[in-house]
Amino acid sequence: MGHSAAVWDYKAATEITKDWNGIDKVVLRNPGGASARVSLHGGQVTSWRNEQGEELLFTSSKAIFKPPKAVRGGIPICFPQFGYCGSLEQHGFARNKIWTIDENPPPLSPSDSHGKSFIDLLLKPSEEDLKCWPHSEVRIEGLETLDYLDNICQKERFTEQGDAITFEAEVDRVYLSTPNVVAVLDHERKRTYVIRKEGLPDVVVWNPWEKKSKSLVDFGDDEYKQMLCVDGAAIEKPVTLKPGEEWTGRQELSVVPSTFCSEHLDLQSNGF
Incomplete structure (x- = not known):
C-alpha cells in the first residue's frame, strides 16, 4: 500500500516580514527551496532565488526601498503608462504606491495548488490618483x-x-x-x-x-x-x-x- 503525497500548504510557505524601512514584504517558498520576495512598495518582485539559493533577478545595491522613489531593479509594475508616454510621472504611479494583501483572493484552481506559493495584492488608488487619471x-x-x-x-x-x-x-x-x-x-x-x-x-x-x-x-x-x-x-x-x-x-x-x-x-x- 503506497503512501499518499503530503498536501502542499502554500500559506505555510508564505512569510510576511518587514524591510529595513518598515515596509512589508512577502517571502514565497516552494518545496524545492526556491524563493521570491515581493515588496508591498509597488507590488514589486525584488528577489527570485533558485533551489541552490542563486539570485536570478537584478536589484541595484543602491536601490532606495522607500516611497516616493521606485525600487531600481526587480520586476516593477508600470501602470497606467510606460516611460514618459503619457502625462504622469515616469512609468506611472503604481510602482510608487503601497499595495495591500487581498484578504479574500479568488480560489486557486486545483492544478495551481501543488508545490506553488502565491500572494494576491491589491492597489487601491487614492482620490489624488484618480484625479491624475481621469x-x-x-x-x-x-x-x-x-x-x-x-x-x-x-x-x-x-x-x-x-x-x-x-x-x-x-x-x-x-x-x-x-x-x-x-x-x-x-x-x-x-x-x-x-x-x-x-x-x-x-x-x-x-x-x-x-x-x-x-x-x-x-x-x-x-x-x-x-x-x-x-x-x-x-x-x-x-x-x-x-x-x-x-x-x-x-x-x-x-x-x-x-x-x-x-x-x-x-x-x-x-x-x-
Missing part, C-alpha cells in the same frame, strides 16, 4: 485597427488596439491611411462631430493633457479638458506636384445628435 467623456470612432505614428514616442509606429479612441493621458498621434469619415463623440453633450474629408489620407489626433498644458505659454492650464484636435492631413506621403498638376484637399465638419449618429451614420463610407 476617464474622458469623448471618443473617436473610425480609426480603429489603424497604424499610427506616436509623436510622444519618437514617431514610433503602433497599431490602434481599442474599439474606439478615448483620452486618459497626453495624445499626439498621426493615424495613417484613414477612412474619409471620422466621428468625434461627445457623450456629455450628447452630440457628435462628423468629419468628412477628401485628399487627406491621414488624421492628426492631439490633446496636451495636464502636464503639457502647463508648459504651453499660450494655452490655459485646464483647457485640455475642453478641447480635442482631430484634423485631416497628408503627412506620411507628402503631396508633390509637377508643373501643371493640381491637388485638392477638403474637409467638412458637421454636428449631429449622438443618437442620430449611432443609428444612421456609416463610418466606413468613403464618400461625401
Whole structure:
C-alpha cells in the first residue's frame, strides 16, 4: 500500500516580514527551496532565488526601498503608462504606491495548488490618483485597427488596439491611411462631430493633457479638458506636384445628435 503525497500548504510557505524601512514584504517558498520576495512598495518582485539559493533577478545595491522613489531593479509594475508616454510621472504611479494583501483572493484552481506559493495584492488608488487619471467623456470612432505614428514616442509606429479612441493621458498621434469619415463623440453633450474629408489620407489626433498644458505659454492650464484636435492631413506621403498638376484637399465638419449618429451614420463610407 503506497503512501499518499503530503498536501502542499502554500500559506505555510508564505512569510510576511518587514524591510529595513518598515515596509512589508512577502517571502514565497516552494518545496524545492526556491524563493521570491515581493515588496508591498509597488507590488514589486525584488528577489527570485533558485533551489541552490542563486539570485536570478537584478536589484541595484543602491536601490532606495522607500516611497516616493521606485525600487531600481526587480520586476516593477508600470501602470497606467510606460516611460514618459503619457502625462504622469515616469512609468506611472503604481510602482510608487503601497499595495495591500487581498484578504479574500479568488480560489486557486486545483492544478495551481501543488508545490506553488502565491500572494494576491491589491492597489487601491487614492482620490489624488484618480484625479491624475481621469476617464474622458469623448471618443473617436473610425480609426480603429489603424497604424499610427506616436509623436510622444519618437514617431514610433503602433497599431490602434481599442474599439474606439478615448483620452486618459497626453495624445499626439498621426493615424495613417484613414477612412474619409471620422466621428468625434461627445457623450456629455450628447452630440457628435462628423468629419468628412477628401485628399487627406491621414488624421492628426492631439490633446496636451495636464502636464503639457502647463508648459504651453499660450494655452490655459485646464483647457485640455475642453478641447480635442482631430484634423485631416497628408503627412506620411507628402503631396508633390509637377508643373501643371493640381491637388485638392477638403474637409467638412458637421454636428449631429449622438443618437442620430449611432443609428444612421456609416463610418466606413468613403464618400461625401
